[in-house]
Amino acid sequence: MRTNYRVNSGIQFRMFSQDQLQELFESVLHVLQYTGLDVHHDEARDILKKAGAWVDGLRVCIPPYLVKRALEMAPRSFTLFARDGNPKHDIHIGPGRAYFGPGPTCPNFIDVDTLERRPYVKSDVPIVAKVVDALPNIDFCESLGTVSDVHHELGATYEFAGMFPNTSKPIVAWSYNWQDSADIHKIAITEAGGQEAFEKRPNYVHYCEPLSPLVSTFEAMDKLIFAARHRVPLVFTPCPISGGTAPVTSAGIIVQAAAESWMGLVVAQTIQPGLPFIMGGVLSAMDMNTMILSYGAPELALNMAGLTELAHYVGLPLWQTGGCTDSKVLDEQAAIEGSLSVFFSALSGGDLCHDVGYTESAMTGSVFQLVMMDEAIGYARRITRGIEVNEDTLAVEVIHKVGPNGHYLREPHTRRYFKSEFWYPTLCDRHNFEEWDMLGRTPMRQRVIDRVHDILASHQPSPIKPETEKVIREVLEAAEDRVKQAA
Amino acid sequence: MSELYQKLATAILEGSSDKVPGLVQKALDQGLTPKDILDHGMVVGMNEVGARFKRGEMFVPEVLMSAEAMQAGLKVLRPHLASSGAKLIGKIVIGTVKGDLHDIGKNLVGMMCEGAGFEVIDLGFNVDPEKFVQAIKEHRPDIVGLSALLTTTMRAMGHTIKAIEEAGLRDQVKIMVGGAPVDAEFAQRIGADGYGSNAPAGAELAKRFVGAA
Numbered sequence: 001m002r003t004n005y006r007v008n009s010g011i012q013f014r015m016f017s018q019d020q021l022q023e024l025f026e027s028v029l030h031v032l033q034y035t036g037l038d039v040h041h042d043e044a045r046d047i048l049k050k051a052g053a054w055v056d057g058l059r060v061c062i063p064p065y066l067v068k069r070a071l072e073m074a075p076r077s078f079t080l081f082a083r084d085g086n087p088k089h090d091i092h093i094g095p096g097r098a099y100f101g102p103g104p105t106c107p108n109f110i111d112v113d114t115l116e117r118r119p120y121v122k123s124d125v126p127i128v129a130k131v132v133d134a135l136p137n138i139d140f141c142e143s144l145g146t147v148s149d150v151h152h153e154l155g156a157t158y159e160f161a162g163m164f165p166n167t168s169k170p171i172v173a174w175s176y177n178w179q180d181s182a183d184i185h186k187i188a189i190t191e192a193g194g195q196e197a198f199e200k201r202p203n204y205v206h207y208c209e210p211l212s213p214l215v216s217t218f219e220a221m222d223k224l225i226f227a228a229r230h231r232v233p234l235v236f237t238p239c240p241i242s243g244g245t246a247p248v249t250s251a252g253i254i255v256q257a258a259a260e261s262w263m264g265l266v267v268a269q270t271i272q273p274g275l276p277f278i279m280g281g282v283l284s285a286m287d288m289n290t291m292i293l294s295y296g297a298p299e300l301a302l303n304m305a306g307l308t309e310l311a312h313y314v315g316l317p318l319w320q321t322g323g324c325t326d327s328k329v330l331d332e333q334a335a336i337e338g339s340l341s342v343f344f345s346a347l348s349g350g351d352l353c354h355d356v357g358y359t360e361s362a363m364t365g366s367v368f369q370l371v372m373m374d375e376a377i378g379y380a381r382r383i384t385r386g387i388e389v390n391e392d393t394l395a396v397e398v399i400h401k402v403g404p405n406g407h408y409l410r411e412p413h414t415r416r417y418f419k420s421e422f423w424y425p426t427l428c429d430r431h432n433f434e435e436w437d438m439l440g441r442t443p444m445r446q447r448v449i450d451r452v453h454d455i456l457a458s459h460q461p462s463p464i465k466p467e468t469e470k471v472i473r474e475v476l477e478a479a480e481d482r483v484k485q486a487a
Numbered sequence: 488m489s490e491l492y493q494k495l496a497t498a499i500l501e502g503s504s505d506k507v508p509g510l511v512q513k514a515l516d517q518g519l520t521p522k523d524i525l526d527h528g529m530v531v532g533m534n535e536v537g538a539r540f541k542r543g544e545m546f547v548p549e550v551l552m553s554a555e556a557m558q559a560g561l562k563v564l565r566p567h568l569a570s571s572g573a574k575l576i577g578k579i580v581i582g583t584v585k586g587d588l589h590d591i592g593k594n595l596v597g598m599m600c601e602g603a604g605f606e607v608i609d610l611g612f613n614v615d616p617e618k619f620v621q622a623i624k625e626h627r628p629d630i631v632g633l634s635a636l637l638t639t640t641m642r643a644m645g646h647t648i649k650a651i652e653e654a655g656l657r658d659q660v661k662i663m664v665g666g667a668p669v670d671a672e673f674a675q676r677i678g679a680d681g682y683g684s685n686a687p688a689g690a691e692l693a694k695r696f697v698g699a700a
Contacts, residue, residue: 407591410555415548432684434671 011386013347015306021313024254028310029064031259036061037214041221044267051270060216060263067262070269074277076315080140080170080233081201083191084462089169091139091352093278093317098346098384100323100377101140102128103355104174104207106365109145110330112452117328117364120145124365125162127456128357131367133167134459137377140205141171144357144365151483157183160204161472164191165464171204172235172354177219179482181206181226183475190471191464199231205278205352206232210260212240224264228271235352236264237280237319241293242303244286250299254306257281265316278352279311280319292361296326296337301344308350320350323373324358330368330445334359338369339376346380371455372448375427382423393417427451491517492528499532499560500539502552507560521564522573529560530576530604530699537603540687550687551595554602561601575606577697580622581632582610584647587640592666596632596683599690604699605630616643616650623656630696632689633679635666644669645677652678661696665689 016024038058039045045055054061082089091099109120112127125143132141141163147155156175163171164187173188175181184204192198206227210220220236227234238260240246246253261279268275283303287294294300304321311318322345327333338356345353355362356377357370387393398413408414427447429436442450464472491514498506507529514524536553539545545553561575568575579600583593590612597607608626610618619631631651635641644664651657664674665683674682680696683689 405588405590407594409548409595410551415552418546418548432670434684 011347011384012349013305013344014309015302016309021310024251024258024310025314027251027255028258028262029067031214031255032062032067032262033064034061035214035259037216037260037263039216039221039263040218041216041225043225044216044221047267047270051266053266062263062266066266070262070266071314071316073269073273074265074316075274076317078233078276079201080205081203082168082170083164083188083203083464084168086168086462089139091170093276093351095312096349097351098320098349098353098381099139099351100342100345100353100356100373101138101169101172102132102142102144102357102365102370103321103324103362104142104144104172105146106144106358106362107146107148108360108364110359110364110366110368112367112456115368115449117360119148120365121149122147122158122162125159126166128365128367128370129163129166130459130461131370131452131455132169133461134455135371135374137374137381138356138370139169140352140354141167141169142174142207142354144367144370151480153177153483154180154479156180157475157479160184160187161476164188164472165469166461168462170202172207172352173204174207175223178222178226180479181223183479185226185230185232186475187468187472191468195230202231202233202276204232205235207235207237208264209280210236210238210264212238212245212260213256214260216260216263220264221267224268225271228268228275231272231275233276233278234264234268235278235280235319236261236268237278237282239282239293242283242285242299243288244293246283250283250303250306253283253303254281254310257283257307258310277316278319279307279316281307282321282355283307284321292326294326295321295324295355295358295361296333296341298340300324301341304341304350305344305348308348312349317351320345320348320353321355322350322353323356323369323376324362325369326359326361328360328364330359330366330372330448334369335372335376335444338373339379342373342376343380343383346377346384349384367452368448371451372427372444375425378423378425489527491519492524492531495524495528495560496532496535499529499553499556500535502549502556504552504556504559507556508563511560511563515563515567520573521567521571524564525568525573525575525604529557529564533557533603537687537691547686551598554598557602557604558598561604576604576699577629577693578606578608578626579630579632579693580608580610580619580626580628581634582614582619582622583612583634583636584640584643585613585615586643587635587637588612589634589636589666592636592686593632593634595686596634596665596689599686600632600693603690603694605690605693616647619647620650620654620656623651623654623660628660630661630663630693632693633662633664635664635669638668641666641668641673644679648678663689663692663696 039060049055077094080091157180189198208220208223284300308318322341325334325337661680663681664679
């Protein structure tokens, strides 16, 4: 009998050496110190100046010690909680864990009935949330669109009001400004049981997006300050484009994106030390033929893996990207681009991987892409779970017992492990030809469509509290009054 | 009484080899007929196993556990069935055809058929066509099951069927074939009555042949 014998080594992807990571890190510090960023927010500049940054007009340069102190304060591990207390819907951010979810703000949506592309509307929000809630490998919710059929300032408020009752998985909430951020926060803390209860068990994450290259916009900073003051975990994610708004080289875009995100980090940690901060950046290429920002490019997966390594090197979780495509329809291109980026993201161990369900280079959200990627994520997760090696799994005794020309199907060992060792697909077909023929010869595309319709017909998310329903109605009424008065 | 049938069916479904023999004995002690115990208890459980497997709700190792539980019960029941004059649902002769040493698939089908309530006569592997003919004469089975794993040996299935025809026994038995390279079209071409794509499907087919499914 061996003692203390346990080997669990998962599969991971490593691209950079320690020296390379240190070089990247020093380069980010260099950019923040000697180039700096334009910060279009008076209060944010004041906060930075008081903390020890150099401010010259809009330009803010940050000395390395400030960045290092902020990195020191930000946690690597923390939990996002399901609003209904369902532990299966909690997200435990930390080393070796990769979570997945959709992205925000696509102008268009693939209609779930007609399968046609059209503008994203308010009634699409509950559909996306319900599908997210039902899928076993989708862990957090975003809406996959910008609501087009309400007043243009209220899109995010309606979006959150539509998502929150229809999934208990943590939401990553996009918003325009301070006011709609406050709308969202009011709804979330009501369900949590007040501000302090929310601080202990946050049920949503605030999403801010600065501008590339090297600009902290007023809105991004204002929203960041809102989140920091109210202790809302924060994603601060620029979207630089290689060759357009960022250096064409992968190392270069990683350095710039990190500098853009860490400006947010320093402000957030100065206001609220220890605030959960998820470093961001969607780092892809500008296609030099079509000028699109490619969501299916291998450079996206590669850059994101590089950024993930840098984030983990400095002790931050990362806002990963994957499961997205440049394809306009649910086809082979969508499957290839989506699945490979999902797999690469899972291998890199990026913490929250978003944009699952983006099609047409982020112009169109699709729950069909989302459902197909749920299967790809299941596949990828089985691989990254790795191979467990211990005395029982090595199975030497079972091999001896069965011997030559025996079989393992009746062995208790097989029965003990066949469910946990194997991943079972829900969409990929493994029937033989005759069975597949009998079942109607459905291709993947049809099975995906059927699954979406099944979920929408049968899935019941757990309800929100009655008082939260009331607050949602009040928030929406007040928001409508607000825009009427402004007009 | 019906509660005992229910318990038996559930024990079969759950693959409880340790519980089934006791339950069968208890049913016999209460004076239930062996035929009723088989039909209303054990076969009901096994039919549910087949249905769940088809729906993808049960997996092969679990189906085999149920088949084992069924076998354990039959061991107790068989002498009583024989003495009461009641028969099992049918009799099957199985074997892997000449030139093929692969045993496992055929064994699984045999087990599943036994679990489904058949009497199974296993001729082993590398079985000559003449040996199949002899076995039909001797055991008078309802069904003959032929197995092959290799594309090179699957032709021996056709030779075996031909030998059964030439012996004038073809209309006395249903013939089913199975094995990795075999499909429905091949089964039809060589004159078999049916094909099972996997072990549980083979047992299902056998039940259809004797009108038990």
